[in-house]
Amino acid sequence: MIFDTDHNQLIQQFEDREVIHRDPIQQVNLQHYKFKQWLEENRLLKDILIYSCVVIANDKAKIIPKNNNGFLAKDVIRATKIRETVNNLFTRHKNEILLSKDLQKIRKWLIKQHTPSNPDLLNKLQIKKEELYTGVKCPRCLKLPIKRKYGKWVCPDCYSTSKDAYLTALRDYFLLINPSITTMELKDYLHLESRTTSQRLLSSLYLNHEGTTKNRIYHLNSH
Numbered sequence: 001m002i003f004d005t006d007h008n009q010l011i012q013q014f015e016d017r018e019v020i021h022r023d024p025i026q027q028v029n030l031q032h033y034k035f036k037q038w039l040e041e042n043r044l045l046k047d048i049l050i051y052s053c054v055v056i057a058n059d060k061a062k063i064i065p066k067n068n069n070g071f072l073a074k075d076v077i078r079a080t081k082i083r084e085t086v087n088n089l090f091t092r093h094k095n096e097i098l099l100s101k102d103l104q105k106i107r108k109w110l111i112k113q114h115t116p117s118n119p120d121l122l123n124k125l126q127i128k129k130e131e132l133y134t135g136v137k138c139p140r141c142l143k144l145p146i147k148r149k150y151g152k153w154v155c156p157d158c159y160s161t162s163k164d165a166y167l168t169a170l171r172d173y174f175l176l177i178n179p180s181i182t183t184m185e186l187k188d189y190l191h192l193e194s195r196t197t198s199q200r201l202l203s204s205l206y207l208n209h210e211g212t213t214k215n216r217i218y219h220l221n222s223h
């Protein structure tokens with residue numbers, strides 16, 4: 001791995017080819033800056049010293065700076081050096097600035113303000129929506145699709161039944177296809193026979209929604 005800090009790129013070399021990545025040092029510096037800003041904006045801390053570095057987990061990787069003024073050895077370390085690095089920090093900074101209740105407050109805020117990442121996976125992986133297998137999967141033998149009969153999901157192969165097997169399929173839909181769904185879209189996606197069943201399933205989930213009952217759009221809740 002060649003760290004080219006002049007041009008902010010990481011060049012990864014395999015046997016006969018090269019792959020260019022974003023500069024991890026620049027990335028960690030940005031995270032460092034944003035975290036500091038976040039702490040200040042939320043009035044959690046001011047003027048605190050934050051230490052950040054890039055950790056290379058693959059111990060077979062060869063770390064090469066492109067030039068000598070590129071980066072300091074403390075900016076890029078191997079995973080095996082984490083303990084030593086943290087110990088050194090403890091030795092150098094003996095004053096306790098954060099009490100455990102402060103740390104707990106920061107931890108709570110971080111979790112509260114976390115927004116889960118939901119990348120456009122189909123586009124990223126070059127998979128067409130039509131290529132996906134739809135329907136509900138049997139939680140026991142993984143047969144796809146299984147049928148809904150008398151308020152339950154019944155597997156035609158292993159005969160096991162489930163009340164909520166469709167939830168996994170719906171979660172996949174939200175993550176892969178669209179973070180919102182209509183009654184008709186769910187009917188097609190879950191291979192349901194009636195629109196009423198589709199509507200009943202959706203309204204039982206207490207999802208956020210908009211529009212009249214007929215054309216209602218349901219949105220993925222954060223939970």
Ligand SMILES: [Zn+2]
Nearest residue numbers: 138141155158
């Ligand atoms: Zn089954």
